[in-house]
Amino acid sequence: MSLQNTRILFVKRPFGLFEPSETFKIVKVPVPSQNDLSDGQILVKNYYLSLDPAMRGIMNNVRSYTPPLAINELMRGYTVGGWQEYAVSDGNGVEKLFPPPKSSLCDYLGLFGITGLTAYFGLLDGKLKAGETVVVSGAAGATGSVVGQIAKIKGARVIGIAGSPDKCAWIVDELGFDVALNYRDPDFPKKLAQATPNYIDVYFDNVGGDILNLCLKRIARYARIVLCGAISQYNEENYKGPSNYITLIAQRGRMEGFIVYDYQDRFPEAISDLSKWLQQGKLKRRDFIVDGLENAPQALLKLFKGENTGKMLIKIANEYENVGKDYQLK
Amino acid sequence: MSLQNTRILFVKRPFGLFEPSETFKIVKVPVPSQNDLSDGQILVKNYYLSLDPAMRGIMNNVRSYTPPLAINELMRGYTVGGWQEYAVSDGNGVEKLFPPPKSSLCDYLGLFGITGLTAYFGLLDGKLKAGETVVVSGAAGATGSVVGQIAKIKGARVIGIAGSPDKCAWIVDELGFDVALNYRDPDFPKKLAQATPNYIDVYFDNVGGDILNLCLKRIARYARIVLCGAISQYNEENYKGPSNYITLIAQRGRMEGFIVYDYQDRFPEAISDLSKWLQQGKLKRRDFIVDGLENAPQALLKLFKGENTGKMLIKIANEYENVGKDYQLK
Structure with missing residues (x-):
């Protein structure tokens, strides 16, 4: 029997909150054999899959920065070639990785991947100055946790907003945020005002909705709001303005x-800074790893419920399983 | 009998739409005589009063760029010293005016005043480039009408949004906008989309609410939205996000x-440009003048109902009445 390739297709456009079993379909097809490959093609085995909030956006049929998913399209995701175990590639966009000291393969989907780079460019292009007050929401997530730490490195006062006491403890005790606020606390609006006596110079918004609205009320003169995402709204039928x-x-x-x-x-340039800070112990990160590609649809739902702390990843296979020392991962 | 000074006080903080007779109180007090003035003080006679949307904002007790009105405070407004016929000034901020050719005293409250300057800096700091698509709301108002004309001078394609067929005709036929759209037309959203096939590069927002929301949906990549005002929302109990x-x-x-x-x-610099364009016939403006200071509260309400085309002014007295050739107006 030939090796099977598990692939996850997007089969139904959701309206509002998606239902994993209706939105996705898990199919198995044979892995292409050596003979099936054309000249210059390579067979890629995926180890990890990144799960990201933006995955909800591409399910909608609207104008955006990337085309929407078509029905029955292989679900997209960071790795090579989407939500599947194996992919055939012509090598375009595939690069050999040399993980720097103290880093792991997973960092290429997190800290050195889209979420870490988003934190880096979003915050630093917000023209942050030392001594300013930075507020970041989704502060225990893959992007928010890095935003807050970079802001600290740059000399800002940092307030993180997260959704549980554990997350709040993590960002203050381990990551060094100045203040953590739990948005589920009924006194959150009052506490946000107390924590920002000089108002907010930079608000890095990962969530949208009520938290964005409260932060807008507290902005300082010439404040910058970095719109990164709106995870609280992606599964709503109507966005809250x-x-x-x-x-x-x-x-x-x-x-x-x-x-x-x-x-x-x-x-x-960003990866060089991030890797330097990682080695200097100024930057920490946590991976939230779910085992098995077939659990990706359900795990994506957990991401929207805020059940992860740090970067959410799907472990598709053991690292280096069935391959030599060299590996390739997008 | 001594000369009387009509003054209009702000006497009740409104919630939602203001009721002119409850919000304001008209009082008459004697005009200070020559003997009442200290050394260095001057008695100012007001000819015109500017009515502006921002007047609704200062009625609310909220943090803003200028302190809110106190109860029983003289109502503020552009002229010297607020909503009154005469004011005593120490000369601070008073300047002698030399209206350039083709201009009038009224232009110092309109085209060369806050509304014209707002149009100039708001639009040009929006980094407008020739060939871009500019949309402006409140397009037949004092600011919007100037925004559209400056955008045309700078080589943009200009779409104006206004609230009546007459206003739409004025901005296209007389001011040279490319397109005018009436937002009260039930097909307005569809027509806005049709009028912006390349989307919107700069949206100059004077109105907020549904029009802002529709324009946001139509923005082009790297679009700039200039937030100037939100006249559709100032009298609402809750702003629409x-x-x-x-x-x-x-x-x-x-x-x-x-x-x-x-x-x-x-x-x-701005007044020099505006005055040059006025003399060259590239810039036109219309004043909407209401006679009599005592009509100011009611006229302010008309401003919020969109009954004016061009700059709304109160004529307090005839120009040069009881004064010599030199006059002073802030």
Whole structure:
């Protein structure tokens, strides 16, 4: 019997919260044999799959920075070639990795991947100055946790917003945030005001919704709001608009969206900084690993429920299993 | 009998739409005589009063760029010293005016005043490039009408949004906008989409609410939204938040508030440009003049109902009445 390739297809466009078993379909097909490959093609075995909030966005049929998923398309994701165990590649975009000291393969999907790079460029292009007050939501997530630590490295006062006491403890005790606020606390609005006596210079928004709205009310003059994501809204049938956007006028604030791909030329510079800080112990990260590709649909739902701390990954196979010392991963 | 000074006080903080007769109180007090003035003080006679949307904002007791009105405070407004016929001034901020050719005293409250300067700096700091698509709301108002004309001077394609067929005709036929759209037309969303086949590069927002939200949906990549005002919302008990702000992420758009006072050092440069364009016939404006200070409260309500085309002014007295050739007006 030939080796089987588990692949996960996107089969139904959801409206509102997606139901994993309806939205996705797990199929098994034979892995292409050596003879099936054309000249220049390589067979790639995936070890890890990154799960990201933006995966909800591509399920919608709307204009965005990347085309929406078509029905029955292989579900996309960071790795080579989407939600599947094996992929055939022509080598385009495939690069050999040399993980720096103290780093792991997983870091190429987290800290050195899209989430870490998003934190780096989103925050630093927000023109952060030492002594400023930075607030970041989704602060125990893959991006938010890195945002807060870079802000500390740059000399800012950092307030992280997260959704559980454990997450709050992690970002303060282990990552060195100045303050952590649990947005599920009924006194959260009051505590946010208390924690920002000089108002907010930079708000890095990963969540949208009520938290964005409360932070807008607290912006300082010339504040920058970095719009990175809106995970609280992606599964809502109607997005909530921030009524306090009006504060942007009186405070001359700026709310700006960004997409990390615009910074592709500068990725090496960012990875060099991030890897230096990692080695110096100034930057920590945690991976939240779920075993087995077949659990990806359910795990994606957990990501939207905020059940992860740090970067959520699917472990597809053991590292280096059935391969030599050299490996390739996008 | 001594000369009487009509003054209009702010006497009750409104919630939602203000009721002119409850919000304001008209009082009459004697005009100070020559003997009442201290050394260095001057008695100012007001000819015109500017009515502006921002007047609703200062009625609310919230943090903003200028302190809120106190109860029983003289209602503020552009002229010297607020909503009254006469004011005593120590000369601070009073300047002698030399209206350039083709201009009038009223232009110092309109085209060369806060509304014209707001149009100038708001649009040009939006980094407008020739060939771009500019959309402006409140397009037949004092600011919007100037925004559209400056955008045309700079080589943009200009779409104006206004609230009546007459206003739409004025901005296209007389001011030279490329397209005018009536937002009360039930097909407005469809027509906005048709009028912006290459999407919107700069949206100059004077109104907020549904129009802001529709324009957000239509932004081009790297679009700039200039937040100038939100006249549709000032009298609402709760502001409407723009749910389509999320488009800012995918399109890397920027939404930025600004206050014209930040540009005070550059006012002379702007007035020089505006006056040059006025003389060249490239810039036109219309004043909407209501007679009599006592009609100011009711006229302010008309401003919020969109009954004016062009700059709304109160004529307090005939120009040069009871004064010599030199006059002073802030």
